[in-house]
Amino acid sequence: MAGNPFPQSKEQLLQAYRTMRTIRDFEERLHVDFGRGDIPGFVHLYAGEEAAGTGIMMHLGDGDRIASTHRGHGHCIAKGVDVVAMMKEIYGRKGGACEGKGGSMHIADLSKGMMGANGILGAGAPLACGAALAAKFRGKGEIAISFVGDGASNQGTFLESLNLAAVWNLPAIFVVENNGYAESTSRDYGVAVDSYVDRAAGFGLPGVTVDGTDFFAVHEAAGEIIQRARKGGGPALLECKMVRFFGHFEGDAQTYRGSGELDDIRSHQDCLKKFSAAVTSAGVIDAASLKAIDKEVLAVIENAVKQAKAAPQPTAADLTTDVYVSY
Amino acid sequence: MARKISMKQAINEALDQEMTRDPSVIVMGEDIVGGAGGDGERDAWGGVLGVTKGLYAKHGDRLMDTPLSESAYIGAAIGAAACGMRPVAELMFIDFMGVCFDQIYNQAAKFRYMFGGKAETPVVIRAMVGAGFRAAAQHSQMLTPLFTHIPGLKVVCPSTPYDTKGLLIQSIRDNDPVIFCEHKNLYGFEGEVPEASYAIPFGEANVVREGKHASVVTYGLMVHRALDAAALLAKEGIELEVVDLRTLSPLDIDTVLESVEKTGHLVCVDEANPRCNIAADISAQVAQQAFGALKGPIEMVSAPHSPVPFSPVLEDLYIPSADSIVAAVKRSRAGARQ
Numbered sequence: 001m002a003g004n005p006f007p008q009s010k011e012q013l014l015q016a017y018r019t020m021r022t023i024r025d026f027e028e029r030l031h032v033d034f035g036r037g038d039i040p041g042f043v044h045l046y047a048g049e050e051a052a053g054t055g056i057m058m059h060l061g062d063g064d065r066i067a068s069t070h071r072g073h074g075h076c077i078a079k080g081v082d083v084v085a086m087m088k089e090i091y092g093r094k095g096g097a098c099e100g101k102g103g104s105m106h107i108a109d110l111s112k113g114m115m116g117a118n119g120i121l122g123a124g125a126p127l128a129c130g131a132a133l134a135a136k137f138r139g140k141g142e143i144a145i146s147f148v149g150d151g152a153s154n155q156g157t158f159l160e161s162l163n164l165a166a167v168w169n170l171p172a173i174f175v176v177e178n179n180g181y182a183e184s185t186s187r188d189y190g191v192a193v194d195s196y197v198d199r200a201a202g203f204g205l206p207g208v209t210v211d212g213t214d215f216f217a218v219h220e221a222a223g224e225i226i227q228r229a230r231k232g233g234g235p236a237l238l239e240c241k242m243v244r245f246f247g248h249f250e251g252d253a254q255t256y257r258g259s260g261e262l263d264d265i266r267s268h269q270d271c272l273k274k275f276s277a278a279v280t281s282a283g284v285i286d287a288a289s290l291k292a293i294d295k296e297v298l299a300v301i302e303n304a305v306k307q308a309k310a311a312p313q314p315t316a317a318d319l320t321t322d323v324y325v326s327y
Numbered sequence: 328m329a330r331k332i333s334m335k336q337a338i339n340e341a342l343d344q345e346m347t348r349d350p351s352v353i354v355m356g357e358d359i360v361g362g363a364g365g366d367g368e369r370d371a372w373g374g375v376l377g378v379t380k381g382l383y384a385k386h387g388d389r390l391m392d393t394p395l396s397e398s399a400y401i402g403a404a405i406g407a408a409a410c411g412m413r414p415v416a417e418l419m420f421i422d423f424m425g426v427c428f429d430q431i432y433n434q435a436a437k438f439r440y441m442f443g444g445k446a447e448t449p450v451v452i453r454a455m456v457g458a459g460f461r462a463a464a465q466h467s468q469m470l471t472p473l474f475t476h477i478p479g480l481k482v483v484c485p486s487t488p489y490d491t492k493g494l495l496i497q498s499i500r501d502n503d504p505v506i507f508c509e510h511k512n513l514y515g516f517e518g519e520v521p522e523a524s525y526a527i528p529f530g531e532a533n534v535v536r537e538g539k540h541a542s543v544v545t546y547g548l549m550v551h552r553a554l555d556a557a558a559l560l561a562k563e564g565i566e567l568e569v570v571d572l573r574t575l576s577p578l579d580i581d582t583v584l585e586s587v588e589k590t591g592h593l594v595c596v597d598e599a600n601p602r603c604n605i606a607a608d609i610s611a612q613v614a615q616q617a618f619g620a621l622k623g624p625i626e627m628v629s630a631p632h633s634p635v636p637f638s639p640v641l642e643d644l645y646i647p648s649a650d651s652i653v654a655a656v657k658r659s660r661a662g663a664r665q
Contacts (some may be wrong), residue, residue, distance in 0.1 A: 125436055322439055
């Protein structure tokens with residue numbers, strides 16, 4: 001077998017593939033189960049965007065915080081949140097990550113540095129500034145990341161946070177996950193500048209744009225700005241250009257897309273296919289090893305669904321608990 | 328005799344003592360130090376009315392001036408609280424809460440419940456409330472009902488320097504988000520305050536005047552209006568009992584019920600606008616839980632259903648007065664059941 005041409009070790013590459021595959025299968029399964037009517041509420045799927053969350057989160061430890069979005073399942077999995085607890089939460093069951101009180105849009109695990117998916121677009125950016133401020137006071141080189149979509153990048157909270165992070169020199173990274181659509185509206189309709197690097201520059205932050213379907217590009221760019229922030233170099237913005245395989249929410253007929261668009265992105269911009277082709281053609285990981293991971297991940301997801309469906313429902317006694325620490 | 332200090336000094340002393348006691352306490356807000364980045368004096372203002380003046384010299388960079396950017400810094404205070412700090416964020420005027428309300432009512436208030444009891448958000452947001460400053464419609468509101476309505480928030484509104492110090496210290500030590508409302512017209516009000524640190528528990532109303540003929544239930548500046556009304560009525564042989572709620576969430580309804588069971592008459596006074604305000608809430612709870620004790624109709628005295636006017640003449644008419652409380656007590660007693 002040839003030498004490894006990638007900056008990541010073989011173990012890291014296997015881990016990246018496992019994480020991306022777990023996210024993909026988790027979301028594909030939710031798509032099916034939601035369609036069958038098994039899952040209540042609103043669900044927004046991260047399928048197609050796996051390389052971004054995975055490539056960024058591989059640089060983080062539990063002490064690094066992230067503030068996620070409504071499309072948060074991928075961030076959770078990449079940050080190490082337990083898949084069974086997530087599935088139970090999405091099914092609204094006791095024993096879920098939030099005891100069934102949060103649901104898909106509010107999954108959090110503070111012990112993993114996951115400060116929550118968020119139903120309010122752009123709301124995570126100020127919270128990430130606060131996490132970065134706390135990290136700065138702790139002085140251990142920890143950082144915080146705010147994820148927003150291209151839509152929420154227009155929110156005042158996001159723009160104010162860019163400024164606050166810059167003037168306080170916070171160890172905060174702002175990741176714009178640009179999947180081309182703010183709900184049903186194209187990114188180009190709602191954002192006046194062509195590049196988020198320009199928008200970052202307007203706030204005094206360095207910015208970089210990468211192909212968010214290319215794990216290697218994301219991993220490398222994120223690594224640089226995260227290291228810089230850890231050393232006191234201050235905030236930065238990372239734009240990941242990516243694609244969304246499903247609608248804004250489950251049930252979205254996606255009639256706003258051009259004809260053939262979904263087939264095209266599935267064929268040509270699938271981050272998992274691109275990753276698999278890169279590592280197998282370089283001879284670093286063989287196809288059989290990837291297939292073995294696929295099989296393991298499928299079993300993990302199947303088990304999570306099984307456990308979620310078997311988990312108890314909350315009861316009336318749970319309705320008014322945990323509103324306060326004390327009252 | 329204990330020393331007397333103003334409410335403003337009581338706030339400063341509480342912040343100073345808690346910052347000294349606990350290094351995780353940080354204070355942030357617009358101009359809370361003042362003069363940042365300029366060539367002139369640092370600690371130029373110490374807050375727009377000088378409440379935090381002098382703290383920078385003692386605690387340095389744990390006092391952080393912020394850009395005029397409420398959503399960002401209130402959100403940052405909340406995020407830092409969720410990550411182990413105990414931030415006290417000053418919002419200057421409660422009217423500005425609208426700018427950053429999402430961070431307060433969708434984020435801070437809901438973390439604990441929404442995350443299944445696994446989050447703590449020990450943030451304090453201080454803001455000035457109330458009319459009487461000739462500051463017009465956007466710097467004078469009493470928005471306590473808005474925050475009291477929201478599960479997950481605690482709401483405090485003290486009436487004296489003693490309560491202010493003890494309740495602010497409790498707010499900082501408390502593990503839930505607290506909206507700490509400071510009546511700007513009480514900043515100069517002086518009262519006895521011990522120098523030592525002390526905390527006053529939430530959810531304990533204070534009977535500031537005992538009386539047997541009617542109960543006046545209120546909070547903040549209106550406590551003083553109620554006491555003025557009590558002095559006027561005492562000349563006619565009518566003794567008011569005045570209950571200062573001190574914290575609106577949690578609410579000490581038991582003390583209110585006990586008082587009404589004793590006097591048989593309830594007058595609820597609230598400087599807030601009348602619809603769905605604290606007076607309406609207390610009235611409903613008493614009607615439901617102590618109907619049999621009532622000897623006359625419950626009366627409510629609130630500001631009118633209008634914005635706060637600028638004209639000093641109109642603003643004085645807007646703010647509930649001692650006379651309007653006296654009239655309400657008389658209405659309740661006139662409607663007394665035989």
